[in-house]
Amino acid sequence: MAAAAGDVLVIGAGLAGSLAALALRQQGLAVTVVAPAQRAIASFCGYGGVSSWPALPGSLGEAMVRAPGCWQALEQRHGPLGWQSCRLSLHWREAEAEAALPLAERLRAQVPDSQLLQGRLSLPFGRLDAEVLAQALPRVLEQAGVRRVDGQVERLEALPAAGWRLWLTAGDQLEAAQVLLAAGPASSRLWPASTGAPRLGMSWSGALELEAAACWSDALPAGAADGIVIPLLGQRQGLETRCQALQQQEWIVDAGVAPRRGGWWLGQISVVAPAGAVQAAPDATWMEAELRRGLHATWPELAALPGRLVQVPVAFPGADGPLFGPVAGAPGLWGLAGFSAAFSLLPVLAPDLASAMAGPS
Numbered sequence: 001m002a003a004a005a006g007d008v009l010v011i012g013a014g015l016a017g018s019l020a021a022l023a024l025r026q027q028g029l030a031v032t033v034v035a036p037a038q039r040a041i042a043s044f045c046g047y048g049g050v051s052s053w054p055a056l057p058g059s060l061g062e063a064m065v066r067a068p069g070c071w072q073a074l075e076q077r078h079g080p081l082g083w084q085s086c087r088l089s090l091h092w093r094e095a096e097a098e099a100a101l102p103l104a105e106r107l108r109a110q111v112p113d114s115q116l117l118q119g120r121l122s123l124p125f126g127r128l129d130a131e132v133l134a135q136a137l138p139r140v141l142e143q144a145g146v147r148r149v150d151g152q153v154e155r156l157e158a159l160p161a162a163g164w165r166l167w168l169t170a171g172d173q174l175e176a177a178q179v180l181l182a183a184g185p186a187s188s189r190l191w192p193a194s195t196g197a198p199r200l201g202m203s204w205s206g207a208l209e210l211e212a213a214a215c216w217s218d219a220l221p222a223g224a225a226d227g228i229v230i231p232l233l234g235q236r237q238g239l240e241t242r243c244q245a246l247q248q249q250e251w252i253v254d255a256g257v258a259p260r261r262g263g264w265w266l267g268q269i270s271v272v273a274p275a276g277a278v279q280a281a282p283d284a285t286w287m288e289a290e291l292r293r294g295l296h297a298t299w300p301e302l303a304a305l306p307g308r309l310v311q312v313p314v315a316f317p318g319a320d321g322p323l324f325g326p327v328a329g330a331p332g333l334w335g336l337a338g339f340s341a342a343f344s345l346l347p348v349l350a351p352d353l354a355s356a357m358a359g360p361s
Contacts, residue, residue, distance in 0.1 A: 004194070007023050007176035007177050008031050008032070008176060008179070009034055009178070009179045010031060010032070010033045010178065010179075010182055011034050011035070011179065011181055011186075011190065012034075012182035012184065012187075012337070013032075013033050013035035013137075013148070013199040013321045014035075014181035014182070014183075014184060015044075015342055015343065016182040016184075016339070017033055017136045017180070017182035017183070018140075018343065019119050019346050019347055020027065020180055021141060021142055021144075021146045022074075022140065022146070023350045023354035024180075024354045025145055025182065025352070027354050027358035029357070029358055031146045031147065032174070032176070033147070033148050033181070034145075034153055034168075034174065035148075035150070035151075036150065036152050037143040037150040038225070045310050047130075047230070047256065048082070048128035048130045048132060048258070048266070048343050049088065049125060049227050049228050049258070049344070050062075050067050050068060050071060050083075050126035050127060050343045051125065052124055052126060053065065053123070053124070053297035055341065055344070056340075059154070060320055060341075060345060063344075064344040065352055067150040067343070067344045067345070067347055067348055068085075068126050068149065070347035070348050070351075071083045071128065071347055073337075079136065079140070080132065080136065081128070081132065081133050081137075081140070082131070083126065083127045083128055084126065084127050084128075084129065086227025087121070087125055087223065088123045088124075088227060088229075089123075089223025090104065090107070090120060090121045090123065090230060090232035091119055091221065091222070091229055091230070091231060091255075091352070092104075092119060092120070092222070092231065092233060093119075093217075094119070095206045097119075098317065099233060100232050101304070103233075104116055108121065111124070112124070118222075119222070120232075121227075121232065122223060122244070124229060125227055127228060127259075127343075129259070129260065129261050131259065131260055151170060152168060152169040153166050153168060154167045154168060156179065156190055158192070162174060162177065162331065162332065163176060163177045163332060164178070164179045164333060166179070167210075170199070173330055176344055178332045178333070179333050179334070179359055180334045180335070180336060180353075181323065181333070181337060182335075182336045182337055184313065184314065184337055184338075185314070186337060187236050187323060188200045188257045188278070188315075189278070191327075194329065194330075195328060195330050199219055199318030200276070200315050200316070200318050200323065200337060200338040201316045201317070201318050201338075202276055202316070203239075203270050203271060203272045203313070203315060203316055204279065205268060205269070205270050205271075205272040205290055205313075206268070206289070207267055207268050207269075207289045207307065207310055208266040208288070208305075208309060209218060209260070209263065209266075209308045209309075209311075210263045210265075210266050210291075210305055210306075211262065211307075212264070214305050215263065215264055215302070215305055216360060219301050219302060221257060221299060221302075221304070224257045224259075227258045227259070227273055228256070228259075229258070231255055231298075234267070235253075235361065236252060236254055238252075240272065240317075243274065243276040244276075246273055246274040247274060249271060249272070250272055250275050251270060252269070252294075253267060253268070253269050253288060253293075253294025253295060254267070254268045255294070255295055255297075256268055265292070266289075266295070266302060267292075267295045267303075269287060269290055269291040270314075276318065281311060284309055284336050287309060292304070293310070315338040315356055316338060317338045317339065317340060318338070323335030323336060323354070324336060324338065324339075324353065325353065334353065334357060336349070
């Protein structure tokens with residue numbers, strides 16, 4: 001496949017790669033998505049929360065405010081993707097009240113239509129049903145004219161004049177003028193050594209998939225009927241932030257609940273190696289036992305319910321933040337990976353990136 005001026009190869013078929021591919025097609029570029037078939041993708045195995053208020057500081061927080069409108073515009077253009085308005089309940093235990101209440105009061109004062117209730121703060125929110133989205137995206141990409149190649153990319157090679165060559169596991173090669181790394185943790189492995197390694201971290205995340213019949217409404221925590229429930233004092237980002245200081249693998253459990261088609265997502269366990277290094281998948285039996293043990297401290301009844309563990313690798317931002325934009329010293333190579341709050345940021349940032357990739361430089 002020869003390199004062409006208008007061709008883009010997108011590595012990764014998760015949320016980042018798919019939204020970028022659609023935005024690149026809107027810019028009139030020929031796009032091919034390259035990703036392994038039948039692989040669990042982190043963005044399609046989670047709560048899918050979308051903030052309508054700046055939950056992050058600075059320009060990223062400003063971008064989040066636009067996310068609900070971006071998702072609604074995508075649905076108008078491509079059909080149902082699983083978008084729903086909902087509420088977010090940030091909960092805390094009685095023992096955490098001294099630390100939680102001042103933060104809850106600040107959020108209540110900052111976010112319109114928020115309500116401070118017994119043991120929780122209810123905020124306006126949105127969500128994507130990740131299973132609906134995962135089923136819709138292949139059709140949407142095909143209808144948009146995005147080509148799909150199933151395969152594992154082993155390495156990248158800069159072409160002598162301009163452009164890039166992708167080497168796949170089976171020995172196949174693909175070439176294009178521009179390449180977008182949107183493959184989550186795999187983006188670090190594919191990063192050209194000549195430009196310096198990117199500082200993305202990698203964790204393993206797990207949640208329990210509960211069927212509706214296994215979970216009666218009385219057992220669900222307050223706020224679950226209205227949308228997503230997560231802890232106000234969540235631990236995941238703190239673990240990611242201090243990963244450089246870890247001496248051994250550590251993990252945390254955050255007690256959350258979110259609806260999914262046909263049931264619920266319950267809890268989240270995050271397992272991080274020192275420095276956020278790439279690690280093999282944890283033993284699933286151990287991971288489920290630790291997840292249930294952590295949930296038991298907050299919701300004993302829910303922690304005992306039958307459910308299936310789903311575990312996926314997750315990229316998180318390192319000291320330099322997520323990968324976003326052109327790779328210095330590698331013309332035609334771009335990055336889009338490692339975002340926290342991906343459902344709130346990627347529908348806003350992907351079109352900006354696509355516009356830059358379609359520009360003259």
